[in-house]
Amino acid sequence: MMLPYEIIFKKRNGQSLERAILEEFVQGFVEGRIPDYQMAAFLMAVYFRGLTADETTALTEIMVGSGQRLRLDCGRETVDKHSTGGVGDKISFPLVPLLASCGLAVPMISGRGLGHTGGTLDKFEAIPGLTTDLTVARFLDQLSEIGMVIAGQTHDFVPADKKMYALRDVTATVDSIPLIAASIMSKKIAEGVRHLVLDVKTGAGAFMTEQADAEALARTMISIGMACGLNMRALITDMSQPLGQAVGNALEINESVDVLRGRGPADVRAVTLALCSQALVMARVCSDLEQAEKMLLEKLTNGQALSRFLELINAQGGQAAIFEPEQGYLPAARYQHVLTSTRSGYVTRVRPKEIGLAVALLGGGRMRTTDTIDPSVGLTIHVKCGEYVQAQAELMVIYYNHEDRLDQARPYLTNAVTIQDEPVSSPILIKNVIAS
Numbered sequence: 001m002m003l004p005y006e007i008i009f010k011k012r013n014g015q016s017l018e019r020a021i022l023e024e025f026v027q028g029f030v031e032g033r034i035p036d037y038q039m040a041a042f043l044m045a046v047y048f049r050g051l052t053a054d055e056t057t058a059l060t061e062i063m064v065g066s067g068q069r070l071r072l073d074c075g076r077e078t079v080d081k082h083s084t085g086g087v088g089d090k091i092s093f094p095l096v097p098l099l100a101s102c103g104l105a106v107p108m109i110s111g112r113g114l115g116h117t118g119g120t121l122d123k124f125e126a127i128p129g130l131t132t133d134l135t136v137a138r139f140l141d142q143l144s145e146i147g148m149v150i151a152g153q154t155h156d157f158v159p160a161d162k163k164m165y166a167l168r169d170v171t172a173t174v175d176s177i178p179l180i181a182a183s184i185m186s187k188k189i190a191e192g193v194r195h196l197v198l199d200v201k202t203g204a205g206a207f208m209t210e211q212a213d214a215e216a217l218a219r220t221m222i223s224i225g226m227a228c229g230l231n232m233r234a235l236i237t238d239m240s241q242p243l244g245q246a247v248g249n250a251l252e253i254n255e256s257v258d259v260l261r262g263r264g265p266a267d268v269r270a271v272t273l274a275l276c277s278q279a280l281v282m283a284r285v286c287s288d289l290e291q292a293e294k295m296l297l298e299k300l301t302n303g304q305a306l307s308r309f310l311e312l313i314n315a316q317g318g319q320a321a322i323f324e325p326e327q328g329y330l331p332a333a334r335y336q337h338v339l340t341s342t343r344s345g346y347v348t349r350v351r352p353k354e355i356g357l358a359v360a361l362l363g364g365g366r367m368r369t370t371d372t373i374d375p376s377v378g379l380t381i382h383v384k385c386g387e388y389v390q391a392q393a394e395l396m397v398i399y400y401n402h403e404d405r406l407d408q409a410r411p412y413l414t415n416a417v418t419i420q421d422e423p424v425s426s427p428i429l430i431k432n433v434i435a436s
């Protein structure tokens with residue numbers, strides 16, 4: 001038994017803590033015996049002093065133990081993907097049905113958006129009628145029946161993370177590698193999945209702006225996962241500019257459907273195929289990445305992946321018929337405003353944070369957790385870094401429903417694209433693959 005004060009004191013002085021001590025502290029916090037101010041001080045001590053690999057794994061396991069751990073018994077290999085988040089990241093929508101169409105089960109538990117990044121659940125719920133609020137029993141039944149689910153967390157899902165994250169959010173302790181790794185991995189371990197592929201983003205729109213930090217985060221998550229019996233791999237991918245063309249909930253679903261129709265932007269397609277290929281090799285569906293990519297391309301061209309996506313939408317109560325005709329899409333907002341280039345030159349930056357914030361201000365995201373979302377607003381971006389554009393070229397189309405929202409968003413967008421005389425090379429999309 002150690003006093004909370006002593007635990008904070010030890011960590012503040014850079015000493016490591018035994019598992020039993022960490023457990024006492026985290027469990028005490030979840031049960032309300034340790035007040036917020038002591039957990040906040042502890043988190044700040046971790047922010048500055050870090051955690052050892054053993055402490056990080058122990059913290060993760062303690063967080064998993066604070067709630068229910070799913071037992072997936074669906075007769076298929078289970079696989080999931082986690083992205084550390086970015087702007088225009090809609091990869092989950094083509095990825096889940098693609099992997100399911102290759103015979104894997106994908107039990108994806110996902111989150112909502114806050115600030116400049118959108119959330120998978122908000123995007124999925126842009127489809128009329130669709131729910132992501134499933135009971136554990138329905139989640140497991142759906143996984144057994146159709147081999148895929150995209151749902152939110154139930155209230156008993158890693159409560160330690162829920163409480164700790166809320167404190168980190170208001171005490172400037174989110175961007176700590178061991179805390180992010182423990183937070184993400186506790187949820188994936190509780191989900192009960194066997195294989196996990198990580199998409200760790202780097203660049204101006206990511207948590208980790210530097211590639212070295214993204215790689216350190218990937219390695220920390222892989223080491224936790226492996227210690228807990230998961231088969232893990234990570235891709236380090238570019239988030240120096242938005243992914244794809246569409247940013248905004250309904251627009252991103254439409255773009256995902258395009259990818260499932262065998263079209264869609266090259267970068268969304270490439271990241272989807274790269275993550276899915278890794279997953280197919282990890283789960284031993286394919287013996288190498290070339291074979292995996294061939295199988296995936298077949299599922300895209302023969303329509304199987306798209307029909308699995310429609311099956312997923314139906315299973316969660318959504319109106320899949322909207323997409324049934326070849327040109328079927330979710331409706332966008334009432335009005336459009338086109339931003340054009342004031343000069344010719346090379347596109348040197350397409351700032352993801354500014355674009356993500358603008359979409360939130362149009363009504364497509366939340367500044368507070370209680371804000372409601374307008375799924376139909378957003379924008380499509382028609383340029384990528386490294387491209388040459390003429391003066392008056394269309395840079396982006398903004399979809400909006402209210403003039404005052406457009407006025408709030410516009411200042412972020414007029415400065416979001418930089419055009420200069422000197423050419424720059426396009427950023428490398430898939431920067432690294434980390435296996436252990």
Ligand code: URA
Pocket residue numbers: 165174179180181183184
């Ligand atoms: N996403 C999470 O789930 N947790 C973090 O700490 C950061 C991002």
